[in-house]
Amino acid sequence: MRLGRYELKLEKRLTVSGWEAASISILAILFALALFSIIFVLAGINPLLAYREILSYAFANPFGLPPTINRFIFLLLCSFAFIIPFRAGLWNIGMAGQFYVGALAAFGVLYAFGGKVSRSADLPAEIVIPLMLLGAAVGGGVLGGIAGFLRGKLNINEIVVTMMLNFIAYWLVALMIKEGGAFMNPGGRGESFELPASVHAPLVSNVPFTLLLALGFAIYLYFLFARTKIGYQIRAHGLSPAAAQYAGVSTVKISILVFVVGGALAGMAGYHYFAAVPGVYKIARNYGYFGDLAFYGIICGLISLANPLAAIPVALLFAGLTVGGRFVQGQLSIGFGVDYALLGVLMITLVAFQFFYRYRLVLAKGPELEETVDVGVFR
Amino acid sequence: MWEFFARSLEASTIFTLAALGELINQRSGILNVGIEGVMLFGATLGFIAAQLSESYLLGFVVAIAIGGLLGLMHGFFSVTLGADQVVVGMGIWILGFGLTTYIGNPYTGPLGMDRIPTISGLSPFFYLGLVLVLVTWFVLSKTSLGLRIRSVGENPAVAEVSGISVARTRYLCVMVGGMLGGFGGAVYSLFYNPVWNYNFLMGWGFIALALVFFSTWNPWILLGGSLLFGTLWQLSLNPQLVLPGVMSRYLWRTVPFVTTIIVLLIMASKWFRIRWGAAKPEALGVPYLKE
Numbered sequence: 001m002r003l004g005r006y007e008l009k010l011e012k013r014l015t016v017s018g019w020e021a022a023s024i025s026i027l028a029i030l031f032a033l034a035l036f037s038i039i040f041v042l043a044g045i046n047p048l049l050a051y052r053e054i055l056s057y058a059f060a061n062p063f064g065l066p067p068t069i070n071r072f073i074f075l076l077l078c079s080f081a082f083i084i085p086f087r088a089g090l091w092n093i094g095m096a097g098q099f100y101v102g103a104l105a106a107f108g109v110l111y112a113f114g115g116k117v118s119r120s121a122d123l124p125a126e127i128v129i130p131l132m133l134l135g136a137a138v139g140g141g142v143l144g145g146i147a148g149f150l151r152g153k154l155n156i157n158e159i160v161v162t163m164m165l166n167f168i169a170y171w172l173v174a175l176m177i178k179e180g181g182a183f184m185n186p187g188g189r190g191e192s193f194e195l196p197a198s199v200h201a202p203l204v205s206n207v208p209f210t211l212l213l214a215l216g217f218a219i220y221l222y223f224l225f226a227r228t229k230i231g232y233q234i235r236a237h238g239l240s241p242a243a244a245q246y247a248g249v250s251t252v253k254i255s256i257l258v259f260v261v262g263g264a265l266a267g268m269a270g271y272h273y274f275a276a277v278p279g280v281y282k283i284a285r286n287y288g289y290f291g292d293l294a295f296y297g298i299i300c301g302l303i304s305l306a307n308p309l310a311a312i313p314v315a316l317l318f319a320g321l322t323v324g325g326r327f328v329q330g331q332l333s334i335g336f337g338v339d340y341a342l343l344g345v346l347m348i349t350l351v352a353f354q355f356f357y358r359y360r361l362v363l364a365k366g367p368e369l370e371e372t373v374d375v376g377v378f379r
Numbered sequence: 380m381w382e383f384f385a386r387s388l389e390a391s392t393i394f395t396l397a398a399l400g401e402l403i404n405q406r407s408g409i410l411n412v413g414i415e416g417v418m419l420f421g422a423t424l425g426f427i428a429a430q431l432s433e434s435y436l437l438g439f440v441v442a443i444a445i446g447g448l449l450g451l452m453h454g455f456f457s458v459t460l461g462a463d464q465v466v467v468g469m470g471i472w473i474l475g476f477g478l479t480t481y482i483g484n485p486y487t488g489p490l491g492m493d494r495i496p497t498i499s500g501l502s503p504f505f506y507l508g509l510v511l512v513l514v515t516w517f518v519l520s521k522t523s524l525g526l527r528i529r530s531v532g533e534n535p536a537v538a539e540v541s542g543i544s545v546a547r548t549r550y551l552c553v554m555v556g557g558m559l560g561g562f563g564g565a566v567y568s569l570f571y572n573p574v575w576n577y578n579f580l581m582g583w584g585f586i587a588l589a590l591v592f593f594s595t596w597n598p599w600i601l602l603g604g605s606l607l608f609g610t611l612w613q614l615s616l617n618p619q620l621v622l623p624g625v626m627s628r629y630l631w632r633t634v635p636f637v638t639t640i641i642v643l644l645i646m647a648s649k650w651f652r653i654r655w656g657a658a659k660p661e662a663l664g665v666p667y668l669k670e
Contacts, residue, residue: 039481091465150640154647157592159412159465161643163585164636175629292578295473302466337481337577344477351470355460 011360022310024356025303029317032349036342043334053331054324064323069207070277072319074269074290076214078297079304079311080221081144081266085158085258086306087225089238092259093298094147094162095266096291097169098140102267103274103283104169104176105139106132107183107192110199110275116183121196128199133271140267141260143169148259152252158259170288177283185282192274192283201276208276210268217265221308234258266294292340293322299346318346381500383613383620388505389571391609393563395508397587398594398601399515400446400559406519406596407552408532408662411453412468414560415584416475421446421561422568423479426575427486435495439565446561447554449475454553458546461666472584480577490573504566509602511559516598528552532660535667545667560584582636589639593646595658604642611635 016024037047057064078095085092109132110116113123143165150156176183176192183192201208225231236244237254245251273290274283284290296318304310325338397414404411411417421442429438449471456467498506519525527548530538535545567583568575586608594601611634614621618631646655 091469093469150643150647154644156643156647157589160585160589160592161640163582164589164639167582167636168633171629171632174632175627178629179627292476295476298469298473335481336484337477340477341481342477344474344481347470347473347477351456351462351467354456354462354466358461 013358013360016357021305021357024353025305025310025314027356028303028350028353029314029346031353032342032346035349036345039338039341040334043332045332045334050328050332053328055320056324057327057331058320058324064327066206066278068316068320068323069211070273071293071323072316073208073210073214074273074293075296075300075315075319076218076311077210077265077269077272078294079300079315080214080217080297080308081140081262081269081294082297082301083304083306083308083311084221084234084262084265085148086301087238088234088254088258089241090148090151090255090258091159092144092147092162092262093159093295094144094165094263095269095294095297097162097166098143098263098266099270099273099291099294100166100169100173100287101143102136102140102264102270103287104173104183104270105135105267106271106275107176107283108139109135110195111183115196115199116193119194119196121198123196123198125199125202129201132199132275133268136267136271137264138267140270141264144259144261144263144266145256147263148256149252151259152255158255166291170291173283173287177287183283189285191285195275195281199275200278200281203278206278208272208278210272210276213268214272215312218308218312225308230257266297269294296322296343299343299350302350303346380620383617385497385501386617387610387613388606389502389566389609390612391605391607392502392504392508393567393571393583394587394590394605394608395512395602396504396563396566397560397584398590398605399508399511399598400450400556400563401588401591402556402594402596402598402601403515403519403528403552403559404450404556405591405663406532406660407528407549408535408660408665408667409453409457409549409553409556410464410468410664411450411471411553411556412465412588413453413471413473413475413584414587415580415582416472417446417449417557417560418564418567418584418587419475419479419578419580420449421564422580423483423486423564423575425561425565426490426568426573427483429492429569430486430490433492435492435569438569439562442561442565442569443558444561446557446559446564448557449561450553450555450557451550453557454550457666458549458553461668464664464666476578483575484577486575487577488575490569490575492573494573495570502570504570512598512602519598529660532662535662539669545669563587586635586639589643592655593642595655596660597658608635608638611638 040047040050058068059065081095081098082092113128115121115123147158147161150161151158175181178190185191185193225235233249234254237249241251274280300311300314300318304314321342322339325342329338397418401411401414424445425438425442428441429435453467453471456462457464527543531543531545531548539545590601590604593604615631615634
């Protein structure tokens with residue numbers, strides 16, 4: 001295409017530098033938000049006003065900020081559940097199921113300690129809380145491990161398996177908390193029994209300690225991928241399983257490892273939301289809603305190009321948008337499900353922008369040489 | 380018992396339609412893991428169109444059209460732009476899941492129209508599904524169009540050299556595949572269970588995807604698989620009709636999903652692997668760009 005003296009043409013990229021990739025991701029988010037304003041316009045609301053309402057509620061409101069931070073912790077853990085297998089070239093879309101099973105396992109530990117008996121039960125917090133967290137990790141890890149084993153050992157499509165496990169886990173939660181299930185709330189409101197006050201998760205300036213855990217994992221995972229042998233093996237497997245296998249990396253081992261670790265982190269998100277967030281402290285009746293939100297982990301992982309540190313700002317933004325979106329729904333009387341619609345718009349924009357990781361628009365001609373690194377995510 | 384049987388056939392028809400679309404897609408070498416999203420779109424927009432216009436016909440037309448559009452969109456990303464097909468499919472699923480929840484919410488509740496009449500007690504779509512299976516089988520294995528589709532799915536470079544337009548063939552297949560997916564979704568929301576509810580499909584599309592793998596890309600085996608899963612689905616919804624008092628109803632709901640995993644396990648056996656490997660379209664999921 002010609003524009004005056006310049007020519008606009010597409011050029012194939014061989015590699016993408018870190019900054020280029022980051023700017024494409026930021027552009028994708030901005031584009032998606034611009035596209036999403038159509039929904040506000042259709043509802044007769046000034047989109048700028050709507051976004052200001054959303055962001056100011058989510059980040060600058062004493063009622064909005066705590067839910068945003070709690071949502072952020074949850075989304076970050078779910079993003080890691082996606083990122084770790086994705087680095088190995090595998091798709092974990094089972095974060096919802098791993099989240100459910102993590103929550104069930106945490107409450108299972110509590111049940112074993114007699115936590116159901118009474119809300120005022122005096123349980124040894126220093127033993128019960130670590131065990132609940134561990135239980136959640138084991139639960140999520142086992143569910144993830146099933147998919148990893150089937151993929152690594154028997155080469156069964158992990159997308160289908162993790163999705164099936166999501167539904168299985170969904171109904172298992174219903175089995176446990178509804179209609180006479182072992183974890184049913186004695187009041188019978190279709191939710192689980194409540195956490196005794198003695199084992200409420202410790203708060204660090206009103207934020208659950210799981211925040212430190214999630215941020216710690218971000219740093220740890222970053223170094224794991226960048227500096228360690230196992231991180232290198234995971235990345236090699238992601239670029240080419242066959243070549244990695246030839247170099248002595250076991251497909252079976254890597255598949256199981258990434259799914260167990262990813263699942264364990266999603267499981268901890270289950271502990272976080274139902275046992276650490278102030279004011280919840282039970283497996284809520286609408287647990288399926290949180291499972292749906294877990295899919296934001298996929299987008300967060302893709303937009304951050306599977307970089308655990310880059311996932312932090314992305315998860316924070318999405319946390320704010322979902323929490324604030326729910327708020328303006330009531331405030332500006334828009335239809336239900338703004339957070340769902342945003343999920344869809346973000347995802348499809350990202351798919352479209354994937355193109356720019358491989359091609360660039362160039363004005364004029366003459367190739368310039370640049371120092372580049374291979375991000376190796378969108379092969 | 381008769382009603383259980385009839386309902387099972389209705390359920391299996393939905394699996395047949397969606398999976399048949401995916402089979403056509405995959406035969407041309409394009410993998411669409413987002414059929415659930417296509418079905419959700421077809422079901423929701425078809426439901427809304429039918430309710431607003433009080434015409435079933437318009438509902439189905441809208442559903443088929445949106446399915447075809449989504450198929451073309453998948454084609455644009457994966458055929459023209461050569462994007463990773465799994466990413467695109469996931470995008471379509473999440474787009475469908477997210478957007479239909481928002482769009483459909485004001486229409487939550489029953490459709491409120493007279494039910495579509497049955498033909499000698501069975502769903503009219505069941506007969507239509509049978510015909511479509513027959514037509515698909517015939518076109519794919521007996522006609523020159525079918526040969527073109529299969530050759531594009533096996534080896535696009537060779538097909539291109541022998542004068543077949545890979546892009547055009549694949550666009551045709553993704554469009555028809557999407558139309559069948561959208562239609563399948565509308566059969567769900569306009570006939571099988573004419574009530575709109577948030578994320579009502581609960582995995583039908585993903586089971587249909589597994590069915591295609593299971594079928595070794597053969598429409599007749601696909602039909603058998605859908606009958607099995609339609610029956611299982613119906614059983615999981617109403618276990619008391621057949622096996623009263625066995626297991627909690629929530630555990631029954633997991634049965635179709637557990638069975639899917641078991642089926643995939645059986646397919647991992649060596650006997651199956653050999654046949655599967657031979658039948659798999661060689662270029663499935665591999666982007667093809669003319670240099």
